[in-house]
Amino acid sequence: MSLRLLLIVISLVVFNGPVQAGDDAKKGLKIAVEADRRDTGYHDFRAELTMLLRNKHGKESLRSMRTRSLEVEGDGDKTMIIFDQPRDVKGTALLTFSHKIEPDDQWLYLPALKRVKRISSRNKSGPFMGSEFAYEDLASQEVEKYSYRYLKDDTLNDQAMFLIERDPVDENSGYKRQLVWIDQAEYRPQKIEFYDRKDSLLKTLVFRGYVQYLDRYWRAREMFMENHQTGKSTLLTWENYEFRVDLKDSDFTTNSLKRAK
């Protein structure tokens, strides 16, 4: 009798357990794929962004930059970021060819020396411009970069959400896992919790003020990142989104990096 019970328990854990987990993984992946599908096909865009950095004493500093991005079929996006503020780095530009699995290719242009430096994209978890955003938070979010698990349906700001967990595939990621709240209506990320390698809550990112472009693509006007371990925060504001401005591959080369102003 007790042996039978034990067998049942074991079979539940060993067989049923993974099947359950497999279903959750499938559902998690399905949500991620659907979110990605809805955000595919914009071809290219450019936008301006500012970052307001605030330390725990309330001291603020400002970053401003422009970005342009080109979708690449079957691979990650090509992105160029040109810095305007702080002024000592004005004209510095970062070119990224992101890839689904392979490490991204990155070049940094230093205008004072007119020099293009290849940089290692392994520095994923490093802060971007001293902000609370890591490079990987701003990189092109490819489906393949994570493994997924659907956790539950949830409610956030009176909106129905999917709560999914995603674990970075890349061992150089600064995170063990992320919890992502995606709204069920439009499949937009609304909130992300980042857990560090020791699995303690590191940061929370909240998306605000979604605007729809080309009747299809949703972009948050504000992204607010709060670091719970340091008390610092960064408010990222997107402005002047322009889609389909006829950007080409030739706008994303190391040569075009030298022309960026």
Place this chain on the structure above:
Amino acid sequence: MRKAGSFVATTLMLFGPAVALAESEWRGEIALELRAFTESALDPEQNDSNLSLSGEVEYYTSWDNGRQSFTIKPFGRLDQRDYKRTHGDLREAVWIFSDDGLELRAGVDKVFWGVTEVHHLVDIINQTDAVENRDGEQKLGQPMFKLSLERDWGVLDLFYMPMFRERTFPSVEGRPRSQPRVAYELTEYQNHQEKYHQDMALRWSQNLGDWDLGLAHFYGTGREPSYSLGLDDGLPVLIPRYEIIHQSSIDLQGVVGDWLWKFEGIHREGQGPSFFAATGGFEYTFYGIADGSSDLGALAEVMWDERGDSATTPFDRDVFLGLRWVANDVDGTEVLTGVVNDWENSTRFFNLEASRRLGNDWKLGLQARFWSNVDESDALFGLRRDDYIEFKVSRFF
């Protein structure tokens, strides 16, 4: 009349959109620099401290939907002691036309080739503004026409340079400087056209996955003079001489995980017997050290020149070991330090460069350079007592 009319029409077509769509902006930088020398000077004409003020303004405008642009960037410096360091230069005054895969530049411009940290071996288009800094990273504006073609097979750059710029050298009061001083007023040229020899260069470069490769050839007046000992007013001086050279070069950089590999090599003909020179090494970066967000890079580079002690650079049989610390903080704090050691004559050169922002518009810089154990045969021998520390405050606007 008709001709004039079509000229006006063409002009309007070319520059008309400028009125409507021009995007233009100004930026600038003013810097105050103080140098303190830690040893007494070799020459009584030289001093133990120096104050210097420099300024640079850049104006940029683009039109024709961003396909055309014009940039002008004058630079000037006032130096307390060295009247040759008190100088101005048009760093850039360039018109750029770019369209899908094609770029045309005309005017005064600056071009950098190369990948290594210490010795900029393949960089040859622009002349070094050596009174600014001896690191070879400050350059004089170079008049040029440049055509670039970007294709699947790579980028091809063609340069035509109608005029040569002489290297800048410090006056008798300047410090650091060579001993004896370089007599720039006695400059010699191998070619009778002197600075109007028409120089040409071409470069092919390509991104090959994790590697970037560049191959180039330069024909014209060598930017690096050779020196002969002469007399001026009965005092020994170094007389610079510019030769017509052919220089082929290769530069290669690649990313392999946390490793950054770099190599530069040249073959030069026309400046004495032809020779090879090379430099290369790596930078390995430890990310997020000490459980924080700062990065520490370990650098090593080897420099070799077939000419040995008779090389026109001090980097003939040298090895550089260095560290780069990047705090990744709000103030952009960075430190680069290292030592270049000549493995044949044991001459050592220490270098430290640090900088951080102060608020949004200010920046503080610190630089320290020390030469030690300098061998008489080394090109750095004249600098053996010119150790200095430099403080710099910059205001950006």
